[in-house]
Amino acid sequence: MKASLTLLTAAFGLGMATHAAWAEDPIRIGVIAETSAISGVAVPNGAKLAAEEINAAGGVNGRKVEIIEYDDHNSAADAVRAFQRAAQQDKVNAVIASYISEVVLALEPWAGRLHMPMITPGAASNEITKRVHDDYDHLKYVFAGYLASTQIADAVCASGKDLLIDQMKAKTAVVVSEDAAWTIPLDEEYLKCLPAAGIKVLDHIRLSPDTTDFTPIFNKIEGEKPDVMITGISHVGVQPTVQWQQQQVPIAMYGVSSQATSSTFWKDTNGATDGVVFNMFAAPDVAVTPKTIPFAQAYEKKYGIVPGYAGYTAYDDVYMWVDAIRRAGSTDPDKIVAAMETTDYVGTIGRIEFLPKDNTFTHGMRIGPGYISGLMLQWQAGNPVTVWPSNVATGKLKFPAFIKTGG
C-alpha cells in the first residue's frame, strides 16, 4: 500500500512537472483505426512515434502534440462515433483515420459537416479524392495520405516490364482481388495497364473477403494456366498465402498484398509467404528518402516489428498536420486546410504534395519521379527484399521450388 502510494505520488508529481513544461494547450490529433489488425495497429503506432519525436524536440512553438487514439473495430459506425467524439468532445485539431476505404468514405461527409481536417494513411479507393473534387466546398477537409487504387495498379504495372516480362518471362496473368471498395478501381486499372505492359489477362476473379478455403479458387486459376497471379488483397492475406504454399500452387503471387507489408506476416504464415511479391511505397531496407530507414528502425526498436504500410504514412501525416498548423499560425480548420494544400514535405515515402482542386484526384498525392513512386518487394527467407526498381533494389527475384516461372 505504502509503495503504491509513493508510486502514485511520484506519478502525480511527474504529471504536474510535464504539464508545467508546456505553456499552452496541446495540439491534439485524433487517430482512428482498427488496432487489432496488422495494418491497423501501425497507424496509432506510427503517429505516436512522430508525436514523441516532435515533443522531444520541444513541440510546436512550445505546444505539445498529443495523440488521442480510438479503436474503430473495422466498423464504419464505430469510426463515425469516434470521429464525432474526437471533434466535439475531445476537441482535436485534426484526424488521421483508417486504412479501410469503406470506413473513410463513411467519415468523409462528417469531416465536411464538422469542419474537421482529416487524412487517411492507407485507404485507397478513388472515390475518396473524387468526392473532394466533385464537392470541394464541403469536403475540402479531407486529404488522402495514401495513393488511390488506380495509382497503385499503375505502380504494379510499371514494374511489369522488368520483373514480369524480362525476369519471370510471363505472358499471361489472372487478376485475383478481394471484393471491396478499393479493388474496384484497382482491377479496372489492372485490366487496362497489364495488357499495355504486354501481359495478357486470362481471367479476373473477385473473391469474398469471408473466404476461408481458397482451394477451389486456386484450382480454377491453375486450370487456366496463367504465368502469374496479379493480386489485390488487404482484408485477406494469411489464409490464401498459406494455402497457396501448402497446396504448392505453381503460379507466383504478384501485386498488392497489404498484410504482407508487415514483418509479422512471416510469423503469421509460418514462412509460407516466402516468394510473394508485393507493392509498397517505402521499405525498411531502402532509403526512399533520408527519413525512411531511421523511421523503420525507430519503429522496430519501439514496437519489435517493422511497420506495416500505414505506419509510414501515419508517421508522415502527424508531421504534415503539425507543419500545416505551424504555417497556418492557427488551429482554425479552414486555415489548416489552406496550409495543408501548400504542403511540400519530404516524408518517409517520398516527397509529398497534394493535388489541386482541378485535378480529379483532389487532395490525393502527386506521384511520379521525384515525388512518390512504387517499389516491389519480395519475401525471401524471412525478410522483405526490395527487387524493383533496379536502382534501389537490394536483391533479385527468387521463388520457392514449387513455383514455375519461364525464367
Next chain:
Amino acid sequence: MLALQILIDGFAISSLYAVGAIGFTLIFGVSGVLNLSHGAIMAVAAIIAWYVAGDLGAGSYGGALAGIATGLALSLVTYGLVVRPIQSSRTIAHEEKEIFVLTSTLLWGLMLQVLVAYIFTDNPKTVQPLVSGVVEILGVRTPRNEIFTAILSWAAIGLLWQLVHRTRAGKSLLAASINPRGLALLGFELSNIYLLVWVIYGVLAGLAGVLLGMFLGVSSDNAGTLTASAFSIVVLGGLGSVTGSLIAAYVVGYLETVTAYLVSPSIRTVPVLLLLVLVVYLRPQGLLGRR
C-alpha cells in the same frame, strides 16, 4: 478429375467438421448444455498452438500439444466457472437455467475472442503443420497435411467410439445421454460423468482447433462462424446424436465443397443454411435426433 478433387477436399474438411461437432453434441446429449463458446475455444486453441510452436520455439509437435491442452483447460474453465455455477445455483429458476447457460457461454466466448484479438491481433494465424509437402492422388495434387488431417480426425473419432462402447466410464456416459435420471437412480454420480464429458469435449475441441489452424488457418474473428457451423451440423444430425452429427458433418462438408467448386466459393455456406431451414421445417428433430 474435378470430381476426385471434390471428393478429397470434401472428405478432409468433413472429417474436421465431425471432430469439431462431436464434442459439442456429446455435451448437449449428456447434460443438455449448448456451449456457445465452442468456436472461441477452438480458435484460442489454434492461436495458442501457433504461438507456442513459433514464438516460444516448441516446434510443431509442442505447439499441437499445447493447443490441445488449451482446449482441455478452457473446456474445464467453461464448465467450472460458467456452466456449473448456473446449474447448481439456487437463485436461478430451473426453467431459466438453459437460457442462462446459453447467454453466459455466448458471453464467455466473446470475452475469449476479444482477449486473444487484443493480445495476438485478429489476423488469421496458421499452425505449423506436422507434415508438409504434397502427394499426387490420381493426378490430384493433395497436401500431405490434408490427408493427415483426415486420418487424425478419424483416429480421434475411433478412440471416442472405443471409449464409449468398451469402457465402464464410457458406457455410463452413453447411458447418461439416454436417461440421466435413471443413471442417477442407479447410484452413479452424474457430476463425475459431466466432468468426463467436458474433458472429452475439451480434447476434441482443442484438436479440431489445431487441425483447422494447420489446414486453413484461424482468426479470432472465426469464433462465431465456427460455433454456428458446429451448431448447424448438430441440429442437422439431431441434437445429442453422435452418429447423426457424423453423418451431418459429411453432408455439410460435401455440400459446401461442391458449392465452392461448381457454383462459387463466395456462396459456400448458403446451401447448408437452406438445407438447415428445410430440415428444421420438415424434421425438427434432425436426421437421427431423439428429442
